[in-house]
Amino acid sequence: MSQNNQKEVWVFIEHHQNKVQDVSLELLGKARELADDLNGRPAALLLGNQTTELINQVKAYGADAVYLVDSPELAQYKTLPYSRAACQMIKKHDPEIVLFGATHTGRDLAPRIASALGTGLTADCTDLKIADYTHRDKVYEKILYQIRPAFGGNIIATIVNPEHRPQMATVRDGVMPIPSPNGNGKSIDIIPEEVYFDKSDLAIEILKQEFEEKSIDLKGSQIIIAGGYGFGSKENFKLIRELADALGAEVAGSRAAVDAGFVDKGRQVGQTGTTVRPKLYIAVGISGAVQHTAGMKESSKIIAINNDPDAPIFKIAHYGIVGDLNQVIPKLIEQFKNRG
Ligand code: FAD
Secondary structure, three states, X not given: OOOOOOOEEEEEOOEEOOEEOHHHHHHHHHHXXXXXXXXXXXXXXXXXXXXXXXXXXXXXXXXXXXXXXXXHHHOOOOHHHHHHHHHHHHHHHOXXXXXXXXXXXXHHHHHHHHHHHOOOEEEEEOEEEEEEEXXXXXXXXXXXXXXXXXXXXXXXXXXXXXXXXOEEEEEOXXXXXXXXXXXXXXXXXXXXXXXXXXXXHXXXXXXXXXXXXXXXXXXXXXXXXXXXXXXXXXXXXXXXXXXXXXXXXXXXXXXXXXXXXXOOHHHEEOOOOEOOOOOEEXXXXXXXXXXXXXXXXXXXXXXXXXXXXXXXXXHHOOEEEEOOHHXXXXXXXXXXHHOO
């Protein structure tokens, strides 16, 4: 690998229909923090075709440099040409850290790259930081701490990769805030490169793609009312919909509520569902298992309604109502309706 003395933190830019995906913007914010701790710089790895608009978006969200491969072979995401291009770019420019969204694309691409480069990869991180690490009296300075739930979410594991480069991680969508766009006026290094594709990389041709618009936008909602197994039945879960209508909120659920068929899987919040950070999150009949709170604890205000005063959800709630949801929710609906 060529020597890069800049200690760069790269973000693989995922894009769809000429729009950079939120997870990549979230990672650009984190890359800036990590790069500051490393005295390095955050950079984007942008693979695609006709990328001018994408470069503008990446620049606005904080990248100092864009490593760019703009090629018709990269017009749509395909595993082999994308991994070929990414590996060549990483080998040539030797970044310290490379981050991917833990999306379908990131989960497909990152392990291939890590394996081809003979380095490690931590999947599904929920936090990242830079710190020194000591092992058998040897101090590794400014290593990437890759933090993620393990053993079913019951412990939080910190994983390091001190000996190999780059240090690589995929990070869950929604766990980090999107930075405010403010980099429009600044200059940015654009480093265009050509890559070599093997004929076998291009064996797959995409003939047609169909996209379905997402009907649920939990991540974009300012108010979320989530119901748990405490509702007892799908019929009773209707109460939560009435409350959500009265408040203009989106409905969500715990995994137990999803498994019981009270609410659709697409509305599950938590470790294996969506991560949300609304202005207001109301958790009703939800115990507050770590796998649930992992997906909502960054909400600005949390209100919990539970008939068990010792329910763990009260430990992270800003306000708590101890009571039977069957009595509390109708009263809330009435109050909100009366206030218009
Ligand atoms: P319960 O734990 O059964 O809690 C129900 C609550 O309702 C209780 O606190 C009870 O006091 C209260 N209650 C009962 N009746 C009433 C009433 N009348 N009025 C008021 N309160 C009442 N869970 C998720 O939510 N999201 C995930 O993404 C997720 N991922 C997981 C991943 C793994 C690998 C594993 C192992 C588990 C995962 N879970 C997830 C499951 C998680 O561990 C819990 O089992 C789940 O969150 C519990 O859901 P709950 O709080 O609705 O149900």
